Amino acid sequence: MADLPTITASRIAELLERTPRSSFVAGRFLGGTASLDVLDPATGRALTQVVDADAPAVGLKALDAAVDVQEDWAATTPRQRSEILRRAYDLCHERADDLALLMTLEMGKPLAEAYGEVTYGAEFLRWFSEEAVRLPGRFRHAPAADEAILTVARPVGPTLLITPWNFPLSMGTRKIAPALAAGCTVVLKPAQKTPLTSLLLMEILAEAGVPAGVVNCVVSSDSKGLSSTLMSDPRLRKVSFTGSTPVGRTLLAQASEHVLKASMELGGNAPFLVLPSADVETAVKAAMLGKFRNNGEACTAANRFYVHSSLAEEFTARLAEETAKLQVGPGIAPGTTMGPMIDAAALEKIEDLVADAVDRGARVLVGGRRPAPASLAAGGSASTDSTDSSDSSSSDGGYFYEPTVLTDVPRAARVNREEIFGPVAPIIVLDDIDEMVAAANDTEFGLMAYVAGEDLGEVTDVAGRIESGMVAVNIGVASDPSAPFGGVKESGLGREGSHEGITEFLEMTYVRLPL
Structure with missing residues (x-):
């Protein structure tokens, strides 16, 4: 959207004042004493209370x-x-x-x-x-009777x-x-x-x-x-x-x-496969959407990047470059392209997953920490400095985490098995397409998968072998109200x-x- 409205404190207060705050039953809002906090994840403070x-x-x-x-x-x-x-x-x-x-x-x-x-x-x-x-239904002659x-x-x-x-x-x-x-x-x-x-x-x-x-x-x-x-x-x-x-x-x-x-x-654990025939710029564009849309908090978000070794260096460098451009801050702030995580527990889980990967040998190329308050106040971009910043915290207690790219991620790292639900892209380099497909299917989940490639035979072969309810080819967003959304296995x-x-x-x- 080109021209977003300027959001003021008075606009927020006015909207919250007239938004219903109680259950809706039999055509009316029930009312009552509001006691349940609805938090603003950008500050960690209560926006309002509901009944x-x-x-x-x-x-x-x-x-x-x-x-x-x-x-x-x-x-x-x-x-x-x-x-x-x-x-x-x-x-x-x-x-x-x-x-x-x-x-x-x-x-x-x-x-x-x-x-x-x-x-x-x-x-x-x-x-x-x-x-x-257009509700379904049909009328036909019974095959073996006059009925x-x-x-x-x-x-x-x-x-x-x-x-x-x-x-x-x-x-x-x-x-x-x-x-x-x-x-x-x-x-x-x-x-x-x-x-x-x-x-x-x-x-x-x-x-x-x-x-x-x-x-x-x-x-x-x-x-x-x-x-x-x-x-x-x-x-x-x-x-x-x-x-x-x-x-x-x-x-x-x-x-x-x-x-x-x-x-x-x-749940999901979506693989993103960058095949030997992939166009790197197309793959990176799809990866940025597939990974970082909605703050990375989507069941369809790309969770594991399996990149063919022939393209690994170029793809990794371009993904890190584009990730570093993301602007971290409150969602209402002009220029923000990456908002906060939903709550403290989500933020801590992301930190634990990144720490586990690093402990097992992964390297942080971009991000990998909570942003300093000063960077948020300035609009905030993901840092390429992976030095420790454990003493920094998010602005006003908000639940921010920098968009992150990890490389040299071992297969044993938890990010390969667990849904990250946040802005972390772990890259695993593999040498063989069959190995990439096997790695993609090595999960109990099967909701979404992404494939980047330009060779039609290669792409259709891989897409046909991935165990997933949905497969996106060279695009980062596949959800569409006119398309069937759902998964296989435990998804x-x-x-x-x-x-x-x-x-x-x-x-x-x-x-x-x-x-």
């Missing part, structure tokens, strides 16, 4: 509301549902300034990227407004949607839009760290015409209490979760009690977006008819 709902009690009220209107919502025509979702799409764009600023404040991403998420998140509302009028086979898609019923903090708007719309398009009612559980964007989305959906009770939102620090209460209730018929694989395993076990339909978008079950996304909220009924 911390009693998860079992408010969750049941939300499920009651969803169940009460499920039959009526399912009975609305697809065109009615479509038009409501399209109005919500338009309203998101009308409220883009508010949505983008809230996301930057509570999550930390640069403001320009937050505007990009408004566009991306709103597109799910438009895409599924179009899918609502007909009719299949009809029906909404699965009330759903629990659990979203993460890293994409506060689009993770909500990616689940809510297909659920509503299919005729399902919803209880949304947004992440405790980033509830404000979801609450503003509730306001937008109500204004768009979503009837009371069709979409509900429970804000609570007790995620386990909410999920266990609702998933033990036989009236709930589906759960959709985006988050870590360990939590996903727990939810799948709980879902088995009532055989709930489940969609799981779980999840089901798909979001595209035509497949709405089927996750449908059941097929087969009817046998005489002709």
Whole structure:
């Protein structure tokens, strides 16, 4: 976005004052005493407080509301549902300034990227407004009888949607839009760290015409209490979760009690393969997006760089050069291209992973530390000086970490096995394409993979052998509302977006008819 608005303290205060701060159930915000801090990761201080709902009690009220209107919502025509979702799409764009600023404040991403998420998140509302009028179904003659086979898609019923903090708007719309398009009612559980964007989305959906009770939102620090209460209730018929694989395993076990339909978008450990035929400039451009977009805090972020030895020196030097240009600072600051990590625990994990790699022999080419406050005040760029700076801290207690490139990373380093979820690019040099593919597949995860190469045969062969739900070739961002998003192995079950996304909220009924 070329011309970003100037953000003032009065603008922030005004937005926070009018943003809802309590759970949304049966068409209204419940109110109450706000006691749960929503932190600004750029300062470590509270932006505001929201009402911390009693998860079992408010969750049941939300499920009651969803169940009460499920039959009526399912009975609305697809065109009615479509038009409501399209109005919500338009309203998101009308409220883009508010949505983008809230996301930057509570999550930390640069403001320009937050505007990009408004566009991306709103597109799910438009895409599924179009899918609502194209629900699957068919009619055909039975092969061996004078009878007909009719299949009809029906909404699965009330759903629990659990979203993460890293994409506060689009993770909500990616689940809510297909659920509503299919005729399902919803209880949304947004992440405790980033509830404000979801609450503003509730306001937008109500204004768009979503009837009371069709979409509900429970804000609570007790995620386990909410999920266990609702998933033990036989009236709930589906759960959709985006988050870590360990939590996903727990939810799948709980879902088995009532055989709930489940969609799981779980952890990632995305490999980025730079093949012998790669164009280095194209590969570096893709790598910068694939690694550092959204502060590196994305399940699709490139986590491990396997570079063919014939290009390793050139690729590594260019990636380090481009990484050093990134500007570290608060997301609302002009020129910022790398914001803070979400919280202290995330920052400490990144530090531990880098320290482990260095202890095992890796070298820090760029970054590798928390930036000094002075560099943040000046806009902050990643430092090429890897000397110790343990006495430096982030401005005002914010959770900043310099964009980092590591080389000579051994295969045994934890960064090869664990999801970094931060701005660290570990480079592993390999001599053989088969070895690169084997290394890419040597993980329990299989969500996203990146391949850089110019030889079509080489690229298609490698892409076909990588165990991943998604593969991006020579590009750093593959997510698209019109494409199926999801992983294999322990990265999840089901798909979001595209035509497949709405089927996750449908059941097929087969009817046998005489002709």
